[in-house]
Amino acid sequence: xxxxxxxxxxxxxxxxxxxxxxxxxxxxxxxxxxxxxxxxxxxxxxxxxxxxxxxxxxxxxxxxxxxxxxxxxxxxxxxxxxxxxxxxxxxxxxxxxxxxxxxxxxxxxxxxxxxxxxxxxxxxxxxxxxxxxxxxxxxxxxxxxxxxxxxxxxxxxxxxxxxxxxxxxxxxxx
Amino acid sequence: xxxxxxxxxxxxxxxxxxxxxxxxxxxxxxxxxxxxxxxxxxxxxxxxxxxxxxxxxxxxxxxxxxxxxxxxxxxxxxxxxxxxxxxxxxxxxxxxxxxxxxxxxxxxxxxxxxxxxxxxxxxxxxxxxxxxxxxxxxxxxxxxxxxxxxxxxxxxxxxxxxxxxxxxxxxxxxxxxxxxxxxxxxxxxxxxxxxxxxxxxxxxxxxxxxxxxxxxxxxxxxxxxxxxxxxxxxxxxxxxxxxxxxxxxxxxxxxxxxxxxxxxxxxxxxxxxxxxxxxxxxxxxxxxxxxxxxxxxxxxxxxxxxxxxxxxxxxxxxxxxxxxxxxxxxxxxxxxxxxxxxxxxxxxxxxxxxxxxxxxxxxxxxxxxxxxxxxxxxxxxxxxxxxxxxxxxxxxxxxxxxxxxxxxxxxxxxxxxxxxxxxxxxxxxxxxxxxxxxxxxxxxxxxxxxxxxxxxxxxxxxxxxxxxxxxxxxxxxxxxxxxxxxxxxxx
Numbered sequence: 166x167x168x169x170x171x172x173x174x175x176x177x178x179x180x181x182x183x184x185x186x187x188x189x190x191x192x193x194x195x196x197x198x199x200x201x202x203x204x205x206x207x208x209x210x211x212x213x214x215x216x217x218x219x220x221x222x223x224x225x226x227x228x229x230x231x232x233x234x235x236x237x238x239x240x241x242x243x244x245x246x247x248x249x250x251x252x253x254x255x256x257x258x259x260x261x262x263x264x265x266x267x268x269x270x271x272x273x274x275x276x277x278x279x280x281x282x283x284x285x286x287x288x289x290x291x292x293x294x295x296x297x298x299x300x301x302x303x304x305x306x307x308x309x310x311x312x313x314x315x316x317x318x319x320x321x322x323x324x325x326x327x328x329x330x331x332x333x334x335x336x337x338x339x
Numbered sequence: 340x341x342x343x344x345x346x347x348x349x350x351x352x353x354x355x356x357x358x359x360x361x362x363x364x365x366x367x368x369x370x371x372x373x374x375x376x377x378x379x380x381x382x383x384x385x386x387x388x389x390x391x392x393x394x395x396x397x398x399x400x401x402x403x404x405x406x407x408x409x410x411x412x413x414x415x416x417x418x419x420x421x422x423x424x425x426x427x428x429x430x431x432x433x434x435x436x437x438x439x440x441x442x443x444x445x446x447x448x449x450x451x452x453x454x455x456x457x458x459x460x461x462x463x464x465x466x467x468x469x470x471x472x473x474x475x476x477x478x479x480x481x482x483x484x485x486x487x488x489x490x491x492x493x494x495x496x497x498x499x500x501x502x503x504x505x506x507x508x509x510x511x512x513x514x515x516x517x518x519x520x521x522x523x524x525x526x527x528x529x530x531x532x533x534x535x536x537x538x539x540x541x542x543x544x545x546x547x548x549x550x551x552x553x554x555x556x557x558x559x560x561x562x563x564x565x566x567x568x569x570x571x572x573x574x575x576x577x578x579x580x581x582x583x584x585x586x587x588x589x590x591x592x593x594x595x596x597x598x599x600x601x602x603x604x605x606x607x608x609x610x611x612x613x614x615x616x617x618x619x620x621x622x623x624x625x626x627x628x629x630x631x632x633x634x635x636x637x638x639x640x641x642x643x644x645x646x647x648x649x650x651x652x653x654x655x656x657x658x659x660x661x662x663x664x665x666x667x668x669x670x671x672x673x674x675x676x677x678x679x680x681x682x683x684x685x686x687x688x689x690x691x692x693x694x695x696x697x698x699x700x701x702x703x704x705x706x707x708x709x710x711x712x713x714x715x716x717x718x719x720x721x722x723x724x725x726x727x728x729x730x731x732x733x734x735x736x737x738x739x740x741x742x743x744x745x746x747x748x749x750x751x752x753x754x755x756x757x758x759x760x761x762x763x764x765x766x767x768x769x770x771x772x773x774x775x776x777x778x779x780x781x782x783x784x785x786x787x788x789x790x791x792x793x794x795x796x797x798x799x800x801x802x803x804x805x806x807x808x809x810x811x812x813x814x815x816x817x818x819x820x821x822x823x824x825x826x827x828x829x830x
Contacts, residue, residue: 170766178512185515185530194527205788207522207529211515218511225504250561257560257733258754264737265750273738280737281730288560288726295727303731307738315391317742 168229175226182219186212256287272322277304305329340470343685347693350395351701359396360702363403364709370404371411372717373728378408382668383552384732386544387739394676394691399698401672402648405665406458406699406706409608409645413450414717417637418443427644429612433629433636440632444714448578449586449634450641451710457594457642459703461649464598466696469685473657476682481789482802484658486812488783490819491604491660492775497820498827499769506772509763513776514783516541523781524788536748543671545740545749546777549756550763550770551664552736557761559729578634586638589619593639597646602653603823604775607663608644610827615643649699656680656692659782667774675743 185192193208264280271279282300290296309329311317363385370381382404389397412427417434430450437446479487496506519530520540531537593615600611619639620629629636651662652669659680661667673680678688685692740753763770790809794801802810 170762174762174766174768175508178508192532193522193529196525196527205524205784205791207525207527210784210787211518211529214511214514214518218508218515221504221508221511225502225508228504254557254561257557258757261733261737261750261757262754265741265747265754268737268741268750269747277734277738281734284560284730284733285726288729290726299727299730304734307734311738311742315388317387317391318745319738319742320745 171229172226175222175229179219179222179226182215182222185215186219189215253287257284260284260287269320272325273319274304274308274321274325277307340689343689344466344693344697346690347695348697350690350694351399351698353395355392356396356399356698357701357705359392359400360403360698361705361709363400364407364702364706365713367404367407367409368411368414368710368713368717369407371408372414377555378405378412379664379668380552380555380732381408382665383548384735384739386547386668386671387742389672390675390743394673394678395694395698397676398669398672398695399702401669402695402699403702403705405669406645406648406702407709409648410451410454410641410706410710411717413454413637413641414447414714417446417450427612427640428609429616429640429644430637432616432640433631433633436630436632437634437637442576442632444576445578445582445634446637447714448711449583449637451707451714452578452583453586453590453593453638453642454645455703455707455710456590457597457644457646458648458706459700460591460594461598461601461646462696462699462703463649465649465652466693466700469653469656469696472653473682473685476657479682479808480806481786481793482806482809483812485783485786485790486809486816487658488660488779488786490812490816491654491658492772492779492783493816494820494823495604495775496772498824499772500767501828502767503820503824505768509768509770510772510776513773513778514780515776516546516773517777517780517784523785541777542744542749542752543674543778544743545753546756547668547671547774548736548740549753550760550774551668552732553753553757554760554764554770556729556732556736557757558764582634586635589622589635589639590642592618592622593642594646597643598650600643601647601650601662604654604660604662607651608647611647612640612644615639652696652699656684657682659779661775661778664771664774667771667778670778 189208189212193211196207260280260283264276268276278300281303282296285296285299308319308321311319312321313333366385367378367381371378382401385401385404389401391397392400409427413430413434416427416431418438419435434443434446434450437443492510493507496510497503499506499509515530517540519537521527521538522529528538593611596615596618597608597611600607600614616629616636616639619635620626623629623633623635625633651666654660654662655666655670655673657680659670661670670680678684678691737750737753740749741747743749759773760770763773790806791798
């Protein structure tokens with residue numbers, strides 16, 4: 166499992182490095198000769214680094230393919246990695262990306278409530294009251310501390326911002 | 340210098356500095372005490388909070404998280420044989436045996452006192468040594484800076500994991516990522532694919548949270564026993580003064596070991612703890628008791644791993660080189676506060692920097708009080724279920740990546756680097772060299788360009804006859820890296 170993953174990663178980096186070296190002139194803008202000859206061309210250091218990277222990746226690939234027995238990995242780690250719930254991890258990432266996409270539109274409090282509730286459920290929490298309490302209290306508390314205490318901007322719907330403002334006014338804290 | 344130290348002391352003596360340090364210590368101990376939740380994760384997630392506070396409040400807050408987290412990791416290591424952080428691995432050997440003998444309270448007290456002793460001594464050393472070292476660094480020109488930066492990144496890469504090739508690959512990959520944006524000398528666009536959003540380069544904060552926090556969270560999400568909790572109890576009497584005195588020699592030895600290791604980039608707490616423990620065992624007349632519940636074993640490991648904390652600030656503040664992943668996060672905090680680490684930092688922002696260093700010493704005293712009173716409470720924290728904490732940690736991580744620039748694209752950067760971190764972890768590649776390459780890519784390239792300019796086309800002649808120090812450092816680099824690696828894996 167690890168050997169395969171290593172091979173995929175090194176192959177991926179090797180392909181990227183070769184492509185970068187081939188198309189280096191297109192990926193890096195040419196230095197303008199306004200103030201005379203520059204001390205260093207903008208592509209010199211990247212070209213050196215990527216060439217070194219390619220050499221190192223080549224060395225590692227040779228090691229993985231021909232001398233794989235020298236790499237000793239913990240079997241327990243492999244089993245753990247294989248036992249990981251890909252469904253949960255995939256859902257977790259999907260929820261995080263959705264959070265990023267809808268954060269501006271739904272506002273911080275609502276999108277965070279949904280995120281917290283979803284992840285709690287995903288990780289096995291089946292107590293409705295506990296999940297609801299966590300999903301409501303934590304985002305509201307973080308929003309209030311961030312915007313009032315640390316003076317940080319977080320995107321929020323006018324309705325919710327006004328509601329929080331009203332609560333603060335009632336409590337005499339605004 | 341004395342004036343700057345006094346000015347720094349007055350800058351630190353603020354209620355909010357102490358309040359935020361206490362919150363940081365408490366938060367760090369909380370996270371460190373939770374198996375699976377690392378100090379690194381906590382620091383990456385809480386980093387954005389420090390941006391919105393004064394430097395003498397925000398950075399001590401993060402230092403509090405760091406110090407608290409390192410000690411917090413020893414609580415589950417002693418009580419349930421499950422180190423909360425990597426630094427507590429050596430503590431497990433004797434700590435858990437003491438718990439089995441019904442002496443867990445003694446072990447926890449010893450861990451606390453030796454941690455505070457090691458940390459305070461090394462912080463005072465840092466405070467006294469940092470200016471002479473910065474003055475020495477000021478005498479360096481671009482070629483020497485280039486050589487030192489190269490040495491640091493190579494040492495970090497080679498000692499980062501079992502396979503040095505993998506570390507070097509990640510380092511080169513990190514350098515490549517640092518090229519995205521504008522080049523540091525001519526300002527020309529590189530690897531932006533015409534995207535306006537990439538012209539400013541990859542933002543540091545989402546990269547750090549993505550690489551350090553997300554893979555850890557995903558590991559917890561992927562576990563099958565995520566809703567289960569461990570059982571921990573504190574038993575026995577408190578540590579006596581006689582027991583502490585008996586271990587004092589060991590604590591001092593470990594403090595020296597940890598301090599020396601802290602100055603060298605790339606080694607970190609785990610190496611210090613293991614080396615401190617091994618040295619204590621070798622020096623002890625009762626070697627056979629180590630691993631079977633010897634208080635000295637706990638003292639040696641804890642003093643050594645905490646003594647690393649202060650000296651890691653020396654390469655960070657004088658050269659801008661983060662010695663480990665935690666100081667890489669601290670570097671982000673310094674830069675965001677407008678404090679650019681380097682030899683001129685002390686002449687430009689001396690009082691603020693000394694204020695931060697003095698706050699580190701005060702943090703230790705607060706740590707002693709908070710730790711002594713709250714150990715029983717933290718022992719119960721081990722039993723908190725992850726399914727309550729992971730959603731909150733995720734919310735902090737994503738909101739944290741967003742707030743610094745209020746840019747939704749940063750959440751995409753966070754997810755991309757989260758995926759890179761997870762893939763790297765699956766293929767057993769360490770991410771620390773990547774982060775080092777990314778952070779030091781720009782200064783490295785700038786020093787390289789300036790050195791070429793100075794050489795004026797006669798590179799070899801210039802290097803050998805005019806800059807022998809640069810040649811010496813570059814020649815010594817592979818040997819030093821090999822020696823440190825050998826020592827590290829031998830222990």
